[in-house]
Amino acid sequence: MLAASRSGAARAFAENTSMTRPVVDRFVAGVTADEAVAVAREIALDRLVTIDHLGEDTLDRARADATVAAYRTLLRRLDDAGLADRVEVSVKLSALGHALPHDADKIALDNARQVCEAARAVGTTVTVDMEDHTTTDATLGIVGDLRVDHPWVGAVLQAQLRRTEADCRELAAPGSRVRLCKGAYDEPASVAYRETAAVDRSFVRCLKILMTGGGLPMVATHDPRLIAIARYLADRHAAEFELQMLHGVRPRAQRELAAEGLAVRVYLPYGTEWFGYFMRRLAERPANLTFFARSLLTRG
Numbered sequence: 001m002l003a004a005s006r007s008g009a010a011r012a013f014a015e016n017t018s019m020t021r022p023v024v025d026r027f028v029a030g031v032t033a034d035e036a037v038a039v040a041r042e043i044a045l046d047r048l049v050t051i052d053h054l055g056e057d058t059l060d061r062a063r064a065d066a067t068v069a070a071y072r073t074l075l076r077r078l079d080d081a082g083l084a085d086r087v088e089v090s091v092k093l094s095a096l097g098h099a100l101p102h103d104a105d106k107i108a109l110d111n112a113r114q115v116c117e118a119a120r121a122v123g124t125t126v127t128v129d130m131e132d133h134t135t136t137d138a139t140l141g142i143v144g145d146l147r148v149d150h151p152w153v154g155a156v157l158q159a160q161l162r163r164t165e166a167d168c169r170e171l172a173a174p175g176s177r178v179r180l181c182k183g184a185y186d187e188p189a190s191v192a193y194r195e196t197a198a199v200d201r202s203f204v205r206c207l208k209i210l211m212t213g214g215g216l217p218m219v220a221t222h223d224p225r226l227i228a229i230a231r232y233l234a235d236r237h238a239a240e241f242e243l244q245m246l247h248g249v250r251p252r253a254q255r256e257l258a259a260e261g262l263a264v265r266v267y268l269p270y271g272t273e274w275f276g277y278f279m280r281r282l283a284e285r286p287a288n289l290t291f292f293a294r295s296l297l298t299r300g
Ligand SMILES: Cc1cc2nc3c(=O)[nH]c(=O)nc-3n(C[C@H](O)[C@H](O)[C@H](O)COP(=O)(O)OP(=O)(O)OC[C@H]3O[C@@H](n4cnc5c(N)ncnc54)[C@H](O)[C@@H]3O)c2cc1C
Pocket: 128, 129, 130, 131, 156, 158, 181, 182, 183, 184, 185, 220, 221, 222, 223, 224, 244, 245, 246, 249, 250, 266, 267, 280, 281, 282, 284, 285, 288
C-alpha cells in the first residue's frame, strides 16, 4: 500500500472516481477551502486544528504555485470565520516545489515563506510535515531558514528514524514547536527501526528529550500507551504539550481527552489529491482496507 501510495496510475484512477468518496470522507474534510473551514469550525468547539491542503510530490512549478494560492485562500477564510486563533496549517514541502528537478530547495523555501507570511498576517502558525528520510536534512534546513523570521514554525520528527533522538536534542529549545510522530513512510533498516517495539522505545526516548527542552512538544499519536507516557512525562516535568491526532481516527478519544483538559489538535486534510494520504492511513490500519474494498465493490 505504501508503494501504491506513490503510483501515479493508481492515484489517477482513484481520485477520478466518486465511488470511494464516502470512505475517503472519513479522513478528508472535503474538496474546497469552505468545506474544510466548516469541518474545522465544528472541531474547534472543543479541540484545536491543523489543516493540510492535500498534495505531494508535485513535479510541476505551476502546481506548486497553485498550492501557495490555495493556502492563502484557506488562511483568509479562517480569518473571516474567526478561527485563526484555534486553527493553524500544515504544509508538505514536496507540494510546494521540493520535488521539482531544478532549484527545488529555493522554490520550496520561497513558497513556504509566502505561506508563513499569510499565516502571520492572520495570527496563526504553520507546521512543516516531514516526508521520507531522503528529505529530512533538507526539510529541517528549510524549517531553520523559516524560523529566522517566523520562530513559531513547527518541525516534525519521526521516531522510526535512527537519527531522530539527535534531531530532538537539536530542536528541543525554548519556543520550539516540534511534532513527534512514529513516521508514515516505509524506510530501510539502514536508517530506521523496523520493529514496532523499537519504534515505540525511540518515541519514548524522544519524548523525554522534548518534554525537558522548554519548547512545545506536539505528540502526534493515537497509541494509548504512548499518550499515557506523554501525560506522565509532562506532569513530571511540568511541561506544556499538545496531543495531535488525525481527523477520523479515534474521534471519541479525542473528545474525551479534550474534556479532561488536554490540548488536542486534529490534523484535518482537504482537497482533491487525497490518494497518497489515504493510502498511508490504510497501510497503518489494514482493517480500514475492508471498508475501502467494500465501497469499491458495492458501488463499482
Ligand atoms: C497529527 C499528526 C500528524 C502527522 N504528521 C506526520 C508527518 O508529518 N510525517 C509522517 O511521516 N507521519 C505523520 N503522521 C503519521 C504518523 O507518523 C503515523 O503514521 C500515524 O500517526 C500512526 O501511528 P500511531 O502513532 O497513531 O500508532 P499506531 O501504532 O499506528 O496506531 C495506534 C492505534 O491508533 C489507531 N489508529 C492508528 N492509525 C489508524 C488509522 N489510520 N485508522 C484507524 N485507526 C488508527 C489504532 O487504534 C491503533 O491501534 C502524523 C500523525 C498525526 C496524528
